[in-house]
Every structure is written in C-alpha cells, then in structure tokens.
Amino acid sequence: MEHQIPDIYQQIAAFLSGNCNPVEIEELNQWRNLSDENRRIFSEALKTWENCPQPLTKSEIELDKIAVKDSIINQNALQLDHNHRLLKFLRIAAIFIGPVMLAIGWYIGINHDSKQVITWNSVTAPRKHIAILNMADGTEVWLNAESTLSYATTDFSDKREVKLIGEGYFKVAKNAGKPFYVITKNETVRVLGTSFNIKAYPEEELVTTTLEEGSVELSSPKQGFATTNLKPGEQALYQISDGKITVGQVDAPRFSAWRSEKFLFKDADLKTIITELERLYDIKIHIQNPKLANLRFRGMFSYDQDLLDAFETLKRSVKLTYTIKDREVWLE
C-alpha cells in the first residue's frame, strides 16, 4: 500500500517542507485516506519532522567532551593554584620588603651599633613568582620561585655577605674594596662586580653557578676552600655528594631566563624539567615509562601558565600522555 504513489516519502517530504503544489497536496491526501497504514506512515513522518531538534553534530559532541575533560583538568590545576591572588600580593610585597627592611636595619644599626646586635633579614619569593631586591650597596638580586635570600641588615654595608637557598641572579655593584659574598650551604662565591646566576635548591644534588660577565671565585669547605675561577660564559657544576666541581661553557643568559618568569629549556632531559615543574606547581610527577627519562625536550613556558599548558608544551617535543590526579601526575 505504501507504494501506491511511487516514492511516497519524497512526496511527504516535499509536503512537509512546503515544496508541493496544490495538485500534489490533493494527491497525497487521497493516498493518506486509502488505509490506516497510510495514515500511520504519514503521521509518523509528520511527527518525526516536527520533533527534529536543532542539529548537534557528532564532532560538536566530541569537542564538547574534550572541553569537559579539559575543564576538569583545569579545575584541578585551579585548586593547586587557588591562592594565586595572595601570591601576587606576596610577590609585590617581596619587592618592597627588601629595601624597607634594609632601611629599618640601617636605622637599628645606627642606633644600636654599640650593642653589636645583628639583625637578619630574609626575603623569600613565593611559588610561581620571582622577587626583585635592590640592596643598599646598589646590587640587584632576582630571586627565583621559592628561593630565600638572607643578609645581616646591621653590617651588610661593611661585609656585603648574603646567604642563598634556592636560585638567584646577582648583578653585583662594583666595589673593589669590598668583595660581595654569596654563601650557599655547600659553596661560597666571592665576587667583585659581575652578573651571575647561582642555583642551589636544597632538594637538588647540584649547585650550578653560571657567569654572565665579570669574574667570580668559588670555594667550598669540601674542597678545603680551594678556589675555582669562572670566566664569562662558564658554568660550574658542584656535585654536593662528593664536592667535585666541573666547569664547562654554556649559553649563560639561558640560565637566567627565569628572571622574566619563564622557564626555558633546550635539550633538557625530563628529570631536570620535572624537578622544575614539581617546584613550580607543588606536585609530584611520576615517570611511568623509563624510556621517557632519557629523551630531550625543548620549549618554554611562563610561570603564570597553568599546569596543563606546561604539559602541552612538553607534548610538542615528545609524544607523551599525562594523567593528573590531585597533586600527582603520571607521564607515559
């Protein structure tokens, strides 16, 4: 019965979409009244037509699925980053605290000189941010995230001595009569006037000193205070475990790129990158596939990018997948 008019669905479709002429409409009407079955076909087609929703394509649905998963990862990362505003404030505060504390120290120094009170000031850069300090002697110090610089406010002007935990870039003001000392747990750097970077995070096995210009002199108790001199463009790697110092040529500015709140890596192995990421985002990263550890990566990301961006950057060098759960990440 369905086929009393050839291509009945064509006719119904034309009718529903307003493409029938009066003759065709009448023809369709007659067909419809021929049987209950015809009426049923017609009404089902009509209801299908009426209930067609605005299209949602397969690819739109897939994209939305990805959007949901991304935003889940982002929200997880957001939770890691929940005190971002506070950090911003701390960062600004850190820039001001240095000079203010110096001024206070200087004031206390004047007033209590005779009593020999030594006041220590320390400045710590918060996670994911750097701090910039202008010291009283004109030296500028950039502190990388989660690094601390301490100095005796009372006699800094006399001795020019600072203690560093973490990473700092120093633009030391020239003063031939008064060397500037940077003391880390394992190594002391003696400076006359120069720009250099020193990286001495407590959780790392190496202290890295990179000289941009001028000259510095390294010494460490383990070496019986024997000195090592660095020329511009040289980098000293101090192995904490055995006190061995190796000096090599490097592209020095790359090692202080963090001063613009960027993490730059070129042919870096995954372990080095992971150490940075763990510190920046306060997470734990596990490498599932041991082969990954030996691969070399290059790329750059800013401190204000979220965790997800960081992994996307890595993915550009090497195909890898990551699973994020709470504060742990698995790489494969």
Next chain:
Amino acid sequence: MNADSELLQKICQGNEAFFTKAFDLYYSPLCYFANKYIRDLDESRSIVQQVFVDLWIKRNSLQIQQSLKGYLFKSVQNSSLDFLKHKLVESRYLNQVGPKFETEGHDLIEESELNAQINNAINELPDKCREIFILCRFEDLRYSDIAQKLGISVKTVEMQMGIALKKLRLKLSDQQHIHLLIFLFSKKQ
C-alpha cells in the same frame, strides 16, 4: 545491576571510562532538555558541560539517591532555571519565560530524549543526504534554493529528502518511539 547504577558506581570510584560512557549516553538529551528552558543550544551546551565537570569533580562527595540519569536531568534543570533567573534579573522581563516554568519536567525529559534520538538518526544519514535535509529543515530553504546552492538538480534534492525522511521515520519506528511521538503530538494540540 542496571546500566545506570553501574555507571554511577564506577564514576564515584573514579573510573574515567564510565564517565565517558555517561557523557556519550546522556549528553545530547541533556542539551536538548536544557534547550527547552534556555532556547539557545550553545548556551545549553555549556550548562550541560558544567554539570558533567561538577559530576566528576564532586564524585567523591556525591549523595545520589535517585538514578544517575535522574540526578543529571535534575542538575541540568536547576542550572537552566538559575541561568534564566539570572537572565530575568538582567532583563526584568519576568513574564516572557514564565509559562515555561510550569511545564512538567518529566515530559520534557522524554521529549529531549526523543530529540536526541532524531538528532542521532540525522547524524547517521549519508553526508550529502544529511546536508540537504538540514538545509531544508533548519534553514528554511526551498528545494530550488538548495539545488542552486549545492550545484545539483532539484530532482536530486527531492530524492535525497525522500531518502532522509524514510530513514529517519523507519529508524525511530524500529526503536518503537513513534507511539511517544504521537502521544507528544496529540498533547501539543
């Protein structure tokens, strides 16, 4: 254990594969459901996406008495109403969407599931056929306009429209949803 409660259980345990399954199963009906309130499919999509994000984020602390499906539709309904309230505050045209609030949620759920099924069936049409059908149904183009736009004959458009309508109707008839269609249609009148 039915499929829905298994989905719920696995999602609460943190099983991502089942979360994806739930998305595939409920996403489009939920979008059409939200769209009954919102009348803007893009806006509806983002509301439903947020409901899924929340489902996963809060999976550990969820206390779902009803089914996962019931929970999702309820959440989408709440979010949609919140969205509208917000819009109302913005526009102050309270009576514009007023009547829609009284519509029974349950009918809307069935209707949106049906919309999703038809949408699925449309998505499964052959490419050319789907393109022609969508142009005709949603862009109100006449056969001659479509023929000109796609550089094909009017006869081809006629034929493809016939094929599309037949496939859609048979598909839904197979799934025994037509009775529901008729039911809905008679209610509308």
